[in-house]
Amino acid sequence: MAHLCGLCLALRGDHGQFARIVTNYDGLLVSVLTEAQSGTAPEARRTAGPCPLRGMRTASVAQGEGARLAAAVSLVLASAKVRDHVADRDGLLARAPIAAAARKVARGWDRAGARTGASLGFDTAVLVDAVDRQAGIETLAGLGTPVLVVTEPTETATAAAFAHTAQLAGRPGNAPALAEAGRYFGRLAHLLDAVEDQGADAVAGAWNPLTATGTSLTEARRLCDDALHGIKLALGEVEFTDAGLAHRLLVHELRTSVDRAFGTGSCAHTATASAGQGGNPYAGQPYGGQGGNPYGQGPYGQNPYGGAPYGGGAGGPGMPPTGPGGFGGAPPPQRPRRGLLAGCAVAIGLFCTCQMCCTEHEGPWSRKKRDPWCDACECCESCDCCGSTDTSGGSGGGGGGGDGCCSCDCCGCDC
Known part of the structure; x- marks a missing residue:
């Protein structure tokens, strides 16, 4: 959230309120990678005021060159997407006055992104060129064309953005490995969009790279898995100051995204544990076939918090004795329900x-x-196969500890 809010505020600070609509999750990775290499200095954070998207709370947000580069990249790529929608005459953009206004906005974003990029030593022309080539490649692609030919412009643009974070962080030696990670990330993003949109594109008669090239979902999944592996290996060659968040997003969360797009289990731990059970990670029971007991035969052999809602009479293992008003005592009184x-x-x-x-x-x-609706699965927070919760070791030298954490075969993470 610090990086997402930092990207949003960097857009507002450099380009005005309207530019904030291009805030996106992919763009914040540029800010994350910059900070992961340079470390979190006090001046890299500031306290932002209340915002409705944070429940009107203040927050510590990222600032500096990483957030500004993320803003520049987001503007240029959003401009390209607007132009693409105008060319396809999608929705309201089929109307000439609205299309003309959209093109004007896109040109403004191009110039704004170029200005910010130039101030950071990044030439956004590589992004613009990649996007411009995309339309021609799609026109020429047909059955039998390798789908990676279609994803190449996205790979090139993302590789350039990822590699430049090494320059901003003062670690130019990281640039080749980050460019490789960026290429795989661009490929993955393009393929996942194609998989998720294929059904809707078929109904609407829109162009889809998988359909146009005759690429099967099995082949698309293989390419996605190869990209995940490539990202992990590339990050292993990057010298990080703190790799924790970058590793979490680019290894764990990306794998979850792939599983979700292809409709497979999103938690590698339960998927592996279900081997021999017909592939069903829960074996017909809500808690893994433990007879309805969410704690099953876990480390405590029973509910770790005892029998009562807050620990029971004697408290669960490791819990203090219960008593009126104390920790583990009677639950607080419930306020009455609101009316309709x-x-x-x-x-x-x-x-x-x-x-x-x-x-x-x-x-x-x-x-x-x-809990908020947008909460994602946290199943890879801890490593069931080695009992460790340390994922800060991440990928790459200088990523920190990982003490007591094995190579985790159950989720594919060298945490």
Whole structure:
């Protein structure tokens, strides 16, 4: 969130409020990689004011050259996407006045991205050239054309952006490995978009790289798995100051994205543990076939928090003795449920301020704590095969400890 908010605020600071609409998750990787190589200095963070997308809370956000490079890249690529939609006459852009306005906005973003890139020593022309070549490549592609021919412009653009983070961080020796990671990331992003959009493109009669080149989903999955492996190996050659977040996003989360796009299990731990059970990671039970007990035969052999909701009479293992008002004592009194109209009003407020999506919030009617809708699976936070929760070792020299953490075959992570 620090990098996502930093990208958003860098766009606003350099290019005005309207530019913030190009904020995207892929772009923040540029900021993450820059900081992972240079380290988190005090001046690399600042406190941002309340924002509806953070539930009107302040936050420590990233600032500096990494965030500004992410902003420049995001602007140029968003400009290219707008031009592509105009060319395809998508939706409202089929109307000439709206298309003309969109082209004007795209030209402005191109110039703004070029200015910011030049101030950071990055020539955005490589991005523009890659995007311009994409349309011609798609026109010539047909059945039998290798799909990697179609993904090449995206790979080239992403490689350039990733490699320049090494210059910003003062580690030019990292540039070749980061360019390689960028190429694989661009390939993966392009393929995943194609897989996710293939059905909708077929209905709409839109161009899709997999359909146009006759690439099967099996081959697309193989290419995605190769890209994941390539990213992991490339990051292993990068000298990081702190590789934790970069490793988490570019190894763990990317694998989850691939599994989700292809409709396979998103948690490598449970998928591996389910071998011999017909591939079902849960074997027909909500908690892995443990008879409905979420703790099963775990390290404590029972509910680790005892029998009562807050630890029971004697408390669970490692828990302090219970008592009235103390930790593990009686649960706090529940506030009464809201009425229908009051709950509707609260629900509208939560929705309009994005708290339902982005922050832990109180249920509009029940008043119970609810997790944000956008929470992702945290199944790879700990390594069940070695018992370690240390993922900070990440990929690459200088990435920090990893003490007590084995090579994790169950999730493919050398954490």
